[in-house]
Amino acid sequence: MSEPFENIPVIPYEGPQSKNPLAFKFYDADRIVAGKKMSEHLPFAMAWWHNLCAAGTDMFGRDTADKSFGAEKGTMEHARAKVDAGFAFMKKLGVKYFCFHDVDLVPEADDIKETNRRLDEISDYILEKMKGTDIRCLWGTANMFSNPRFMNGAGSSNSADVFCFAAAQVKKALDLTVKLGGRGYVFWGGREGYETLLNTDVKFEQENIARLMHLAVDYGRSIGFTGDFYIEPKPKEPMKHQYDFDAATAIGFLRQYGLDKDFKMNIEANHATLAGHTFQHDLRISAINGMLGSIDANQGDMLLGWDTDEFPFNVYDATMCMYEVLKAGGLTGGFNFDSKNRRPSYTEEDMFHAYILGMDTFALGLLKAAALIEDGRLDKFVEERYASYKTGVGAKIRSGETTLAELAAYAEKLGAPALPGSGRQEYLESIVNGVLFG
Ligand code: XUL
Numbered sequence: 001m002s003e004p005f006e007n008i009p010v011i012p013y014e015g016p017q018s019k020n021p022l023a024f025k026f027y028d029a030d031r032i033v034a035g036k037k038m039s040e041h042l043p044f045a046m047a048w049w050h051n052l053c054a055a056g057t058d059m060f061g062r063d064t065a066d067k068s069f070g071a072e073k074g075t076m077e078h079a080r081a082k083v084d085a086g087f088a089f090m091k092k093l094g095v096k097y098f099c100f101h102d103v104d105l106v107p108e109a110d111d112i113k114e115t116n117r118r119l120d121e122i123s124d125y126i127l128e129k130m131k132g133t134d135i136r137c138l139w140g141t142a143n144m145f146s147n148p149r150f151m152n153g154a155g156s157s158n159s160a161d162v163f164c165f166a167a168a169q170v171k172k173a174l175d176l177t178v179k180l181g182g183r184g185y186v187f188w189g190g191r192e193g194y195e196t197l198l199n200t201d202v203k204f205e206q207e208n209i210a211r212l213m214h215l216a217v218d219y220g221r222s223i224g225f226t227g228d229f230y231i232e233p234k235p236k237e238p239m240k241h242q243y244d245f246d247a248a249t250a251i252g253f254l255r256q257y258g259l260d261k262d263f264k265m266n267i268e269a270n271h272a273t274l275a276g277h278t279f280q281h282d283l284r285i286s287a288i289n290g291m292l293g294s295i296d297a298n299q300g301d302m303l304l305g306w307d308t309d310e311f312p313f314n315v316y317d318a319t320m321c322m323y324e325v326l327k328a329g330g331l332t333g334g335f336n337f338d339s340k341n342r343r344p345s346y347t348e349e350d351m352f353h354a355y356i357l358g359m360d361t362f363a364l365g366l367l368k369a370a371a372l373i374e375d376g377r378l379d380k381f382v383e384e385r386y387a388s389y390k391t392g393v394g395a396k397i398r399s400g401e402t403t404l405a406e407l408a409a410y411a412e413k414l415g416a417p418a419l420p421g422s423g424r425q426e427y428l429e430s431i432v433n434g435v436l437f438g
């Protein structure tokens with residue numbers, strides 16, 4: 001049988017002037033930026049589901065791409081062919097990590113015992129493939145949203161039996177993550193939410209989701225999982241209301257249920273924008289709470305109100321993302337391309353073009369974010385903007401050495417404060433443009 005992607009070369013770095021579609025223009029793995037190699041700043045990961053499984057099906061039409069990789073779909077031979085294709089793909093691009101859902105790896109059987117047997121078999125095969133390479137698992141997860149049994153959620157299901165099946169899948173997915181040396185374990189609350197309050201006990205459901213997470217932490221730690229658990233917030237889709245709306249909501253939930261020591265955030269760009277935030281906002285909220293763990297690297301479409309999972313090409317957003325990541329001192333996780341080719345981009349070359357685009361976009365973002373920090377004008381402006389808290393009454397407020405009555409007396413004596421100083425937004429935006437394009 002022919003080698004996967006045999007007509008595609010190993011992707012070289014050729015620099016910004018290159019017109020070669022199968023070369024990196026900005027991602028230069030060994031280049032040192034802000035004291036570290038680009039490849040260390042940017043632990044990229046391949047998403048098994050989009051890259052090796054999704055073939056362009058949408059609500060209005062069937063597959064456009066051929067992801068059979070020379071085997072009959074729905075067989076273990078196909079599962080192995082996907083492993084072969086995935087490793088060939090990652091090697092050619094220099095992608096060092098992969099992320100998976102349990103059911104991305106094997107066809108799901110009717111009986112969970114048989115599914116688990118298949119997962120044992122394929123994970124042995126993946127382990128074999130990993131030997132002699134520096135390719136590693138970034139994170140694993142359980143798909144608890146596709147099977148009809150999860151129509152009302154997994155941890156949040158009204159059915160205790162369904163809860164048990166969710167538990168069984170989480171247990172197995174944790175086993176696989178540990179077996180493959182995964183850095184993290186993700187909970188994306190696929191259907192953990194509701195459609196109508198007329199049939200839903202929100203408090204009961206949220207308590208049960210927390211119970212499932214506690215059970216997962218206890219089990220994970222008992223089998224030697226030392227990595228981070230992640231919540232991946234998303235406000236809607238598939239459910240109308242999803243409980244993990246955004247980073248702030250998810251962090252509050254984790255604290256309420258005593259899960260905040262074991263969990264961090266896996267922030268996805270397109271999920272943040274669906275929540276009405278910028279990508280940077282959810283990164284900042286995670287970072288200031290010490291919970292910026294990992295990133296699902298993609299982007300949405302300003303004109304579409306759903307999760308389009310496009311490959312990131314917006315350099316402004318990538319720059320502001322990397323600005324947050326650099327300021328936070330890096331990620332414990334990595335940058336998982338939870339992104340898919342557009343339906344009409346159905347060839348093997350398109351799969352490579354997509355990753356080259358995504359990796360180059362984040363490399364550019366890294367370079368520009370490092371330059372913004374080095375430039376220092378943004379930091380200096382923010383620092384000075386809060387200068388009134390450095391001395392006098394401001395310093396007393398910060399140190400907590402005052403009372404409401406004292407502050408009220410101060411205000412009365414003042415009569416009226418001066419305006420708080422210009423925000424200078426347009427000036428700051430022109431600094432960003434200057435650094436990006438100057
Ligand atoms: C769905 C999504 C998932 C998670 C993993 O919007 O982002 O693919 O990343 O379950």
Ligand code: CO
Binds near residue numbers: 232338
């Ligand atoms: Co995602």
